[in-house]
Amino acid sequence: MSDIADFLFQTLREAARSEVLPRFRRLAQGDVREKTSAIDLVTEADEAAERFIQAACARSQPAAVFVGEEGVAADPGLLTRIRHAEMAIVVDPIDGTANFAAGAPMFGMMAAVVRGNETVAGVIYDPLGDDAMIAERGAGAFLVRPDGERERLRVASAQPLTDSIAVASTSYLPLPQRRDVLTRMAELRILANYRTAAQEYRLMASGHIHFQFYLKLMPWDHLAGTLLVEEAGGYVRRLDGGRYLPSDVAGGLLTAPDAESWAAMRALLGPNIA
Known part of the structure; x- marks a missing residue:
């Protein structure tokens, strides 16, 4: 260290x-x-x-x-x-x-x-x-x-979406989009929100969940956690597929075990989320 x-x-x-x-x-x-x-x-x-x-x-x-x-x-x-x-x-x-x-x-x-x-x-x-x-x-x-x-630390191995566990923060979405996203994510095995990104990133980096989905990108909420996930072998990108940088405050964020599962989850979220 x-x-x-x-x-x-x-x-x-x-x-x-x-x-x-x-x-x-x-x-x-x-x-x-x-x-x-x-x-x-x-x-x-x-x-x-x-x-x-x-x-x-x-x-x-x-x-x-x-x-x-x-x-x-x-x-x-x-x-x-x-x-x-x-x-x-x-x-x-x-x-x-x-x-x-x-x-x-x-x-x-x-x-x-x-x-x-x-x-x-x-x-x-x-x-x-x-x-x-x-x-x-x-x-x-x-x-x-x-x-x-x-x-x-190691992230979890990739699983089919129907066997996956995710945490998602959807409260910043307008109600129609929130309904759509939550309906789409019903395909997952478990969907949760612990109201603390700190503990959600700990769960992700230690292999206990498969995905994280966030819209609001304040740096204190995500910088430490995204580095943890990446260094534990995970895949982190903004919703448009670009790298997440410390100066980013918009664009949404999705973490996954690997690039292939990230793409599957991004498709599940649908085109109306950007």
């Missing part, structure tokens, strides 16, 4: 112990607020954890551009800096905030390193399990257990 990957792992771990876990199932009235809708929430834990992580990054990597989900909510212009930054650190302090706020044990913390508009390292940390999935471009993807033991 490189120094930067280990630094991000340890920083997320420290932020979880200091700012996240002490607030889990202990949020006071007023500690949870809506951002854009009733399903888009922010808590005191999100904001405190991001401040903690940003301060640590400023000390360790002062030249890096820091892009956090809550920081972009206050200053949307930060997003445009990822494309041209020599080095950017992109962070989601709590992914699955709605679950966290509800006291549901299904959330995670994510960080990615971008150089030259390419993700080169990613970490998805599970505060409750105290372990992380870590990927570095060209070096593979690993589960790192609390004692430091490492286990190489």
